[in-house]
Amino acid sequence: METFQALLAQNLTATLSAAGLPRAGDVTPATDPRFGDYQTNAALILAKERGENPRTVAKRVCDAWVPYDLCEPPAIAGAGFINFTLRAEAVAQRIADLSQHERLGVGRADSPKKIVIDFGSPNVAKPMHVGHIRSTVLGDALARIAEFLGHAVIRDNHIGDWGTQFGMVIWGWKHLLKREALTNDPIAELVRIYKETNECGASDPAVREACREELVKLQAGDAENSAIWQECVALSLGEFARAYQVLGIRYDIQRGESFYNDRLPGVVERLVRAGLAEESEGAICIFFREITDLVDKPCIIRKRDGGYNYATTDIATVDYRIQDLKRDTVWIVTGAPQQLHFRQIFEIARREGYTADFRHVTHGSILGDDRKLMKTRSGENVALQDVLNEAITRARKIIEEKNPELEEAQKADVARMIGIGAVKYADLSQYRMTDYVFSWERMLSLQGNTGPYLQNAYVRIQSIFRKAAEGPASAHPNAITLSEPAELILAKRVCQFAEVVPTILNDFRPNILANYLFELANSFHAFYETCPVLKSDELARSSRLALCALTARVLQRGLYLLGIEVPEKM
């Protein structure tokens, strides 16, 4: 099923050809309802190329326009824009078609990619905190959207399960660990022993030395230390899984940094042999001498002491993803601070001959009221678990207030959908690169561009169907009539879903979808005000029921693509 936009673009191309003009411009949604539904700047571009008057060219195009039943005859406006207005009958027919269409008109990608998406990446022996929300929620949404568009997606959690901090964790484990505390709250206990070890080390060089020795033993494969490390990993994975359960996040694989350990020597050896890496000040480095702004920013792949670092691991990760996972596309979703690092990694991959499409999908930070990185009053990271719990608690309180008669059994579930949905929507509705200020009041507000507002639009539709004798499926989609302005606007909005979804991945911007869904919900509410459904005569009633059913499906599917659930009641 082609979108209106695509059909108009095809007709435009045919028209230009008929008018003896080359292909130019494109068809985009109108910037303002006054200008109809779609517009093209083709005449402006052609006029510029040929040194002619834009409006004259526009007239030539409009005169050659092959009329068909999709839209009214095109109109010339402004400097030389050509505007298209859809005919209500065409929209009605499309609504009928979409009612039967499982994918709501969304096409599949022409050339499906094999993508690995790296997102989330929490660290072992540390609690997940607010900072993990963006990567996790954004990565998950991108995965859902890519899958829906027909790409083959592997979701990989690149867990930080290896590194120098384990020297301290192991020393602390051996000297400070309280088993009971570990059972009650594993991560809290791991954090405690890490911190206390750190303090011991600050005042006692012997402790620092002991920690180094523990690390060396771990790296050498010492049985006891490996067992401790493994237990730490297992405990952390359990905690992560609990958070992912609440968040509705799933991974296909979780390849921590340690997974690549035994590949690191080979990586360095290979790069040196290929002449890509060289020794410098005792370390093995890769230089970027021909890249102006990287000349003084080499990438170290083996430290002077012989140890490997995260760059080495990430190069090994590239190998694994391309060669073992057979991916042709790699998306890494992390914060902006790592841009330089991944620029280097991708450049190295290119030099090694990899042709895959590597993308570093960066994002901004979550700020507190003071516009600085969100922290607790004591200056610590805000635990993710606390945020999620509070979101659910606050949602619950609102439900008690607004809808106390909701069945007790449903309240917990609905509170989770609303609370978590609010947190996710607040994140995804904004451009990923900009920092944003975290605010419970705003995200959980029932008005405005929020998760709960969108969920409410869905709930209201479901409520209509509960009142109607017939279910959503029994609406008669063949008799769609769009006579009221509000229902025509809503119908056109519904049709745009298929145009919006594919554009999200152009620049990894789920906020485009979020904004669309907000407008859809808004259009629905306006329709709801002026267009009675159940009280209308039979013709309008069945038509409007079909439109409601379709709107609900788009809302549900759209929110699903953002990782947000919809309740039936709230």
Place this chain on the structure above:
RNA sequence: GUGUCUGUAGCUCAACCGGAUAGAGCAGCUGACUUCGGAUCAGCAGGUUGUGGGUUCGAAUCCCUCCAGGCACGCCA
């Protein structure tokens, strides 16, 4: 210092990789309820898009200067 990202209404943010008179939401003001769930809708008001140049039919968007802020920049990840 080098690089990078950001700067848009009082506040929080959009603007579909050059389009028409820069849009929403909060907050403020004015209206609409014995409702299909008002958890809503209709409207008013709010702007020199940080500054100054440039490119062209046309710039929040592209280029340059400067200002302010965040982040990164050889042995942490």
